[in-house]
Amino acid sequence: MAHGDRSPDKEGRPPTGLGHYLRDIVYGANDGVITTLAVIAGASGASFSREVGIILGLANLIADGISMGTSNYLALRSELEQTHVSIQLEKPWRHGTATILAFVASGSVPLFAFLTPLPPGPLLFLVALGMSIVTLGFVGGARSRYVQEPAWKEALQMVGVALAAALSAYLVGWVAELLVARL
Numbered sequence: 001m002a003h004g005d006r007s008p009d010k011e012g013r014p015p016t017g018l019g020h021y022l023r024d025i026v027y028g029a030n031d032g033v034i035t036t037l038a039v040i041a042g043a044s045g046a047s048f049s050r051e052v053g054i055i056l057g058l059a060n061l062i063a064d065g066i067s068m069g070t071s072n073y074l075a076l077r078s079e080l081e082q083t084h085v086s087i088q089l090e091k092p093w094r095h096g097t098a099t100i101l102a103f104v105a106s107g108s109v110p111l112f113a114f115l116t117p118l119p120p121g122p123l124l125f126l127v128a129l130g131m132s133i134v135t136l137g138f139v140g141g142a143r144s145r146y147v148q149e150p151a152w153k154e155a156l157q158m159v160g161v162a163l164a165a166a167l168s169a170y171l172v173g174w175v176a177e178l179l180v181a182r183l
Contacts, residue, residue, distance in 0.1 A: 013096075018146075019146050021094070021098040022143065022147075023097060023100065024072055024095045024096075024098035024157075025098055025099075025102040025111025025139075026097045026102075026139065026143055027068070027072065027099055027102070027107070028065075028068055028069070028072075028098065028099035028100065028101070028102030028103035028106070029078045029106035029135075029136070029139045030063065030066055030100040030101065030106075030136065030139070030158055030161065030162075031063070031064070031103060031107075032064075032068075032102065032103035032104065032105070032106040032108075032134045033106045033109060033110060033135055033136055033162055034132075034161065034162050034165045034166070035060055035107065035108055036057055036060055036107040036108070036109075036111060037108045037110040037128055037129065037132045037162060037165070037166045037167075037169075038165050038166060038169035039053075039056045039057050039060045039169070040053055040057055040110050040111070040113065040114075040124075040125065040128045041125055041128070041129075041166045041167070041169035041170035041173065042053050042122055042170065042172055042173035042176075043056055043057075043120065043172040043173060044120055044125035044128075044167040044170060044173065045123065045125070045169070045171065045172065045173025045174035045175075045176075045177065046173035046174065046176060047070055047120060047121055047177060048120055048173075049120060050114055050120055051104065052064075053114055053120055054111065054114050055182075057110070057111045057114070058111070059106050060107075061103075061104060061111070061149065061176060062104075063087055063106060064103070064107075065100050065103040065104045066100065067101050068094060068100065069097065069099045069100030070104050072092075072095055072096045072098030072099040073092045073093055073095060075090075076090070076092040076095050076096075076157050080092065085111055088172040106135050106136075106139065107137045109131050109132060109134075110128040110129075110131060110132050111128075112128075112131060113125075113127040113128035113131060116155050125166075125170055129163075129166055131168070132162055133162065133163075135158050136155070136158040136162050137158070138155075139155075139157040139158060140154035140155030140156070140157060140158040140159065141155050142163040143158075
């Protein structure tokens with residue numbers, strides 16, 4: 001088998017290594033970047049202060065990371081129990097942990113934009129967006145190694161979803177600020 005992994009399991013995954021946890025890592029990394037970027041986008045669109053953006057971003061990073069990891073754990077455990085596969089052999093907690101770690105590591109990247117001297121607003125959002133695009137491009141490119149697709153194609157898939165979510169969140173923040181200002 002390519003990439004140094006032993007023969008695949010019945011689902012086609014390598015039995016060990018990053019390839020075995022690919023689903024969990026991609027799931028966590030993608031959602032981590034997108035949800036944290038969406039919080040930053042909404043906060044930037046609404047012109048929230050730097051402090052509010054950081055607090056919302058960190059709260060999202062921790063709460064959603066835990067939610068994603070435990071949801072992945074519970075979903076996999078449910079699937080294993082439903083199909084009468086040994087929970088001890090698959091170790092669902094490792095999949096949940098991989099999801100949390102990928103979520104927090106990748107989801108932290110958009111928050112680094114707040115370490116710049118830029119004021120909250122469109123430029124800060126664009127810096128966070130650029131950092132997120134690079135991160136998701138890297139994850140997509142790494143993913144291509146396991147799915148036998150071109151790196152650019154895998155990167156583009158992940159970046160496309162992030163762009164749609166981030167722009168939507170930015171517009172919602174911007175429109176919500178306009179509507180709240182009229183109250």
